[in-house]
Amino acid sequence: MTFNLQVGISTRAYYQYLTNGWQHFLPNAKRSKRLELIGELLRGYDLVALQEVDGGSFRSGNINQIDYLAGRADMPYRFQQLNRNLGRLAQHSNGLLCRLPAARVENHRLPGPPGRGAIHARFGIGDDALHVFVAHLALGAKTQARQLDYLSELISPLRHVVLMGDLNCTVEQMRKHPRFFESLDLQPLEALLSYPAWQPKRALDHILISSTLTVRQYSVLDQLFSDHLPVAAEIELPEACAVALDEASDIWIPPPKTVLV
Template sequence: MRGRRAAAAAMLVLAALVFTEGLVLAQRSITLMTWNIKHALGCDGLVDLDRIAQVIEASGADVVGLNEVDRGFPRSGMVFQARYLAERLGFDYAFAPAFAVATGSYGNAILSRYPILESWTVALPADALSEPRSAAVARIDVGEAVLSFVSTHLDHKDARIRRNQALRVHEELQALPNPKVLAGDLNAWAVTAEVTLFQRVMNDAHTLYRMVACTDRVTPERLLEDGYTLPSTAPTSRIDYIFLSPDLRLEEGAGGYRVLPTVASDHLPVVATVRLRPEGWDDL
């Protein structure tokens, strides 16, 4: 009898440990960033990639989507910017060129503190007169799950082309398993068709933040409340987004969603901290 009681007690302890471990994993936070870095050209006219790295490092970001990233361009010193930043930060990286020139290419990148298991480039529709665009897609091992992360940059001139590009990104997202994140410069306001396409199937991190933390009061934090990211010196537009699948929960409090002030680019970086919400664990 004593042996059975001891065995039962041991099983209870083991169950508690398993449950506690699951709780720890479920409560692990992941900090995401999206930023159009304009090949590290700051508002002061300086191309300074180390300044970009410093902003990312100070933010505590774990997974970063970058737009307007150079590889082998004279204007940015012929540097492969995604690789340079990854090595500087100790991150893994993936690069998705949108177009190539004689010396190199230009496009989107993903940097990750966690291992990137696989990555690929999605070419987005364009016409002969528009700039080619792409989406970078990565599957990232974040420990308790594999995160699908998409970083993209849509056309800035033609709404018709932008909508077609959004449809292609949406198609790619639909094929990816949860949890998943879409991040990037969509060059469109939240009320446009190309943005509402994503809002119907994913949660806008800024909207979640406003629901939890903000009111309509005019405060010194209005920049954060509105989520404006462009131009970085006096922002009046929100065109940079982080969208989350429903199984990702935005962290509550000041760290849940942030727009970071910097002159390192013409856009401001957007940061969101999330937790994985396993099915049936809504109270975590």
């Protein structure tokens, strides 16, 4: 699953960006209950990519939302990428929640103004490892182009890849950057409308996969917890990839045939 959390702020109309804007700076008692419900939603997944989560500051009631959601969802592994460190006021982050240990995790600062990043997690060993990327791209087209080029350099040597996140652009807009698609064995799934959450009109949240992986299910979830809707998929792994995951972990026995992301 990929989900832009908007730090736990529920938005149901454009005017609420103004009326609820104070929640980006101040704590809100309703946020804790909302996070509890989100945690329950995440229980059914193996890999969860989070964007716009707070790493523990005044506005979140000093709650690290990544740690909290991992606990509520019974996810034993979690990773945080801090992209905008505003001290006690805000800890703007990306996150990855997992049910299996990653062999390696790297944080990448994306090109452009500070505040955008990508997480690269490798699950399993060798050429058949599963590589999962979590990204939150910029709004501007020129900066997006640089960021997509940067991601293409990271992804091109890899075999089994899942890229998910709030890419802030549609598939049609991504296709305007041929280096990203033509140089990669990476395909977008069906474009699902995910923004704005209350009346979805644009497909901005994506799960892209290598041709070595197979999608069994792909859907957008009708959950008004943010200004984006979560997008989820069930992905079938090739046998060699599943074995590589099993060899790296004693958690999944027998080797997993599918993962829910």
